[in-house]
Amino acid sequence: QQAVTLLNVSYDPTREFYREYNNAFAAHWEAETGQRVTVRMSHGGSGSQARSVIDGLDADVVTLALAYDVDALHDRAQLIPEDWQTRLPQNSSPYTSTIVLLVRAGNPKNIRDWDDLVRKDVQVITPNPKTSGGARWNYLAAWGYALEKYGDEAKAYEFVRDIYANVPVLDPAARGATNTFVQRRIGDVFIAWENEAFLSVEQLGRGQYEIVVPSVSILAEPPVTVVDRNVDRKGTREPAQAYLEFLYGETAQRLAGKHYYRPSNPGILAEFSDRFPEVKLHTVDDWFGGWRNAQDTHFNDGGVFDRILAEIH
Amino acid sequence: MSIEIEHINKRYGHFVAVDDVSLSLPEGQLTALLGPSGSGKTTLLRIIAGLEFPDSGRIRFHGEDATDVHVSRRGVGFVFQHYALFKHMTVFDNVAYGLTVKPRRLRPGKAEIRTRVMRLLELVQLDWTANRLPSQLSGGQRQRIALARALAVEPKVLLLDEPFGALDAKVRAELRRWLRRLHDEIHLTSVFVTHDQEEALEVSDRIVVMNQGRVEQEGTPEEVYDHPANPFVFSFLGQVNLFHARVQDGQARIGDLALPTSTPEDQPQGHGLAYVRPHDIEILPDGSAQGALAAVIEGITVVGPTARLELKVAGGKDLIHAELPKSRLRSLGLSRGSDTWVRPLNSRVFMDNGTRATG
Amino acid sequence: MSIEIEHINKRYGHFVAVDDVSLSLPEGQLTALLGPSGSGKTTLLRIIAGLEFPDSGRIRFHGEDATDVHVSRRGVGFVFQHYALFKHMTVFDNVAYGLTVKPRRLRPGKAEIRTRVMRLLELVQLDWTANRLPSQLSGGQRQRIALARALAVEPKVLLLDEPFGALDAKVRAELRRWLRRLHDEIHLTSVFVTHDQEEALEVSDRIVVMNQGRVEQEGTPEEVYDHPANPFVFSFLGQVNLFHARVQDGQARIGDLALPTSTPEDQPQGHGLAYVRPHDIEILPDGSAQGALAAVIEGITVVGPTARLELKVAGGKDLIHAELPKSRLRSLGLSRGSDTWVRPLNSRVFMDNGTRATG
Amino acid sequence: MTLALRQPSVIPGFGITLGFTLFYLGLILLIPIGAFLLYTAQMSWADFWQAVSHRQVVASYKLSFGASLIAALLNLVFGAIVAWVLVRYRFFGKRGIDALVDLPFAMPTAVAGIALVTLYASTGWVGQYLEILGLRVAYTQLGVVVALTYIGLPFVVRTVQPVLEDLDRELEEASAILGANRLTTLRRVILPALLPALLTGFALAFARALGEYGSVIFIAGNLPFRTEITPLLIVAKAEQYDYPGAAAIGTVMLLAAFVLLLLINALQWWTARHTRR
Amino acid sequence: MSSLASPIHPLSSEAPAWQRATEEPAWIRRLLIGIALTFLGLFLVLPLAVVLYGAFEQGLQVWYAAITEPDALAAIRLTLLVVAIVVPLNLVFGVMAAWAIAKFEFRGKSVLITLIDLPFAISPVVVGLIFVILLGSQGWLGPWLAEHDLRIIFAVPGIIIVIAFGTMPFVARELIPLMQQQGKEEEESSLTLGANGWQTFWRVTLPNIKWGVIYGVILCNARAMGEFGAVAIVSGRIRGETNTMPLHIEVLYNEYLFTAAFAVSSLLAGLAIVTIAVKSLVEWRDERQRHPAAA
């Protein structure tokens, strides 16, 4: 059988995970079908990656940071059907994560929960939600927390506004923000995906950082899908489909755990329980009635976030 | 090879650079295009070379129409004022260039090229510079190399645009005598541009005086100098003194001096100006001669064998310039402030209404 | 203001540009520094101006040591060969510049500046150009503006570096006469550099002939022309013919022609070269005169009133150049190829061992 | 006479060289830019206006134009000094320094950005000392100025240098002889002669700084209203699939660049006319 | 630099009591040199030092490993490929444009020169956007290209186009003033000597503009290798395929592989230095050719 090449267009933090996963899948697929498969990767900011696919980047599958970016593939270019998210289990998110707070060793500013982020003496690092998918999770997590706590949209607005008032640098993408916090030593707390936070602690300075898990956070669901128009044209639907389905298998789930993503398979999640503490997690749907809604209300031009920025500056 | 220029016109925008020029340049002669700056000399020369296209008119080489022949096939040698040597090539390669770019079947062999180039370098007395770069030569040497290069392709016509314009006075004087001798040796039909009347008079067989794109006069140096066709040519060829004159009965009268005019028949009558060259002003020891004007010497300059006087005629307001051998000045015993008498020996009278010449 | 130059030396690296030059330039005179390219004229002039500093030696202005006075306080006017006008300023502003940069307490008022500038512009006959930019003037006009600018600060000394070098033959001739007249009007101590001997002879009161950084001779134009101190000066001042001569008993013999030498006492004896100017070669109709040499005319050029002959003396190998009035050429009835006789009228003999002059 | 498109010339190759030039320009430059402008032109005026006049966008113009202006001014002053020193003085290492001036042309902008932020962050080699002086560079508007100064550095130096080399020494000498001191000569003779080159270099540095992206985003901080440059906003808009908005702002930038170039060329044309020898 | 020929005294010279006409006092000279060196040090030398330090901090081996890693090699290869196509294209364009502009008089010349300058002033981001809008699958030509299975954007051709766009002026800008200043006389004398257009170009024009061409090519090459903003938008960032060196550096940086990022950067910086060295050599030789006596 002819060798096949797939292109997986993904976002920044998944590099390490997919590097290992691609090998596992290739071995699996060859064993199963005798076909050699090579997976090419493209990484970048989630939004810009989606834009590239919409503009013609030849992705067979996309594995992005948030459903909204994948929705765009349907909305803007009809590359996938509207119901794409129902095609795979768990809202098409084989692994999840959550938003945590990364602080410097010893937690000098004594940051315990979201509330500490609005303190005047705390500098917060988080990327720009307009350009970074990951940053939108950060924003929504904070908003959800405030909503939960005060039960009031107006209070939530003030709370989030106060957090962003403490942001000295607004990087365009998540990795840039990590570098700002880690490399440049700017800020007291870094709002990060749990997997990114772990990575920072492991790779960039063991013992220099601590992860603070907030009392309430959001369930970050990075979704995956086959890009129908592309796979149909290229005739790669079968391996592409298999590539995504294999993500739900045990090997992949363990790999996800290893790379600090929360496996969707509860059994395997349990294997990593020392790593992933129990948090009260809400979904976007819970709090915001879906990504489209959240995006329209908060992030689009003229949305809540723009109002916040205008008010701060 | 003779050159015939027929009704050539050339404009730049609305500016007429060459205005209906017709000329015939005889074979084997060295013709000077002489005129003030901007008179169209360069433009005409470049049209002859084929470097510029006339708006109308024809150029014939030895009777054959060359107007539409491309410059690279016209067979002219062209020497630029600033030499335009190829800076990156040695002197030898510069001179050999024209031979080496010939189509293969016409190209002489290496040895042949070598001989011819060296012969040319000897001709311009610079064979010892063969391996130098142009930047290692003096201006005069560069100009001679430029000439050798132009001659290498054995042109039928040699054109030179102010060949000595960029050189020092002394080098310039030497080089122009050298050019004259060279021309006598190789006898090409040559045309050179200059704005220096002495250069034109000294070097050329024929002079074409140009002004504002038109030909004012054409002839041998003596013809042009001795019989200028109009006031412009007269004054362009050297210093002049002007006297008011009345023309009557074939005579021009300056004060009470009557000068015969050269062509006495059918003369106009009236007021004119008499043009007199400084060396045609006679200095007289006393006022006895008929027509002598009393004058005071305002200045004396001796340049080598020649003395130049500036005089003021009684009643006149302009200075008169006179030139005489230094020996004569001595024998007259004149000095600054001396009173003396002057008389035009020779004049040319142009009527007020312009160029029609009489005396 | 007189200028005394005392033992000035200037080297560039190992190259000696000015070699122990001492000169005294008298007040109110126009002195020409004449010499070939590279002889150190510009360097000397710039040292006088204070633009260059001598390695040793002193410059005195009217007896006062000016060697260490900064150029901006030396009170000299300087005219550059390429004018060095400020391109972005109008003619008026150029001329006014020297006045407007004076310290406030010495600066004349606006109206005063205006009057002075306009008076200067009238002096150089260019008051109508006051509002133009230099780029809108011709070369000759620019040079006159440069002069006006230099005069505006009322310098005690005026220095000009090849002031006419960049101009056309005709403009050049006009401008140098004009400069002479201007100098006679304002009577500044002036020094100008030139490599054109005719220019130096015509314009200056004194000539300093330079060569290889040294002064070869100094004197009035006539002194220098008529009594050149050495062969270099002789040949630099014009064309020469060389004849072998035997010097004996206060006489120089060329063939069987004996020429008296000017200073008959204490003469060296032996072999020398006689230098003869073209106009000192007499053309004789027959061989009867004592010392006449038979010659053939190889070329004739008539330049205005003068005829130039190239002759070959029987047995000699170099061409002899002779100059005579055109009228005399006519009366002798000579043409190319004619046989004739020549005789040096006047010569200057320099001994083989170099510069010691006799005849 | 006919209004010929060009004056005839014996030198061959006009047709082919101009033809190829226009073809290549058309293919790579004009058609894409034309298409881009057409794309923008499809927007209604109201949409366009809203996109380009939004408060955040206007704030970014202020930063981009302001920082570019300051950077270009810095380059104007220091570039002129560097050019002066390189042309007029001799000192050890001059040739090497001279060569180094082109570095910002050759360095990838992203690398420059990373290097600059490493240097000027408050933990960096230089930043830590500036911090002591109370001067924060990285993540402030000052950081933007630093990056823009870096990338615009060669322009002023390289346009002034040749003019200064060609500047006739005699002009300065003439001024000195007329009694002017050095400062007066500088002010009244040298600077006016250098002015066109200075302005050209300034305008080029300014135009280049306006559009710079790669090196700035690393050091800017990118806070909306404060340290967010216009090119970043264009990227942000595009990434939110708002191509018309991005194109609208892009068009403004394009026009600004074009106007600047026209100014430069008008300036050169003007000086050529007024100081021709 | 012709300035060397004029009479300037070096700093060290036995300082004369008087001040030269066109020279500043020694303290001002030193001050200006000091300012210039400080400025250049802060803005040029230190950033370069940071890159080199970062690259070699952990030793040569790490550096070598970083630049021979497959993705790095792929990026280098891609960059070289792009440069190998873009530079000759822009060279041909530059020479042709300079020929047309310098040797002929025609209408609209100044507009043409302005257009050639334009890419200098356009933001790379806008360049990227322009081509996405034109060639992207949502753009005007996108559907047609897709139909014919022509991949331009998010593939090598797209990268080549945006880089060609951004680096277009370099050779032309170098040559236009040079050729304008050289005038037409040498070409004309070649023609009068019977040479045809090609011979004239190869044997007379080219040797005269040789160093200008080399300098233009060097700058164009350096810029083409370093182009980032526009490429980032149209590349698609496929690892080992459409990442040029600057993009790969960004990738490494984002993977927290700082040493590797600096190592690849050091290649580009090294190239810049080589570029600059070659350029100096070019100038030096040029200077010697023009003033052989001075050497």
Ligand SMILES: Nc1ncnc2c1ncn2[C@@H]1O[C@H](COP(=O)(O)OP(=O)(O)OP(=O)(O)O)[C@@H](O)[C@H]1O
């Ligand atoms: N390419 C051109 N475009 C416009 N005008 C031109 C051009 N070439 C020459 N002219 C004009 O044509 C006129 C004649 O020029 P030309 O060069 O033939 O004069 P010239 O007699 O050689 O003068 P010069 O002694 O100064 O060299 C001048 O007024 C000049 O300005």
Ligand SMILES: Nc1ncnc2c1ncn2[C@@H]1O[C@H](COP(=O)(O)OP(=O)(O)OP(=O)(O)O)[C@@H](O)[C@H]1O
């Ligand atoms: N700054 C300098 N450095 C080195 N050598 C110099 C310098 N200025 C002049 N010279 C040399 O000094 C010598 C005299 O130069 P100067 O300019 O005084 O000659 P000049 O008589 O004015 O010649 P020209 O007629 O060519 O102007 C020349 O050989 C020149 O090369």
Ligand SMILES: [Mg+2]
């Ligand atoms: Mg001419």
Ligand SMILES: [Mg+2]
């Ligand atoms: Mg000189």
Ligand SMILES: O=S(=O)([O-])[O-]
């Ligand atoms: O890669 S992000 O889009 O999540 O920053």
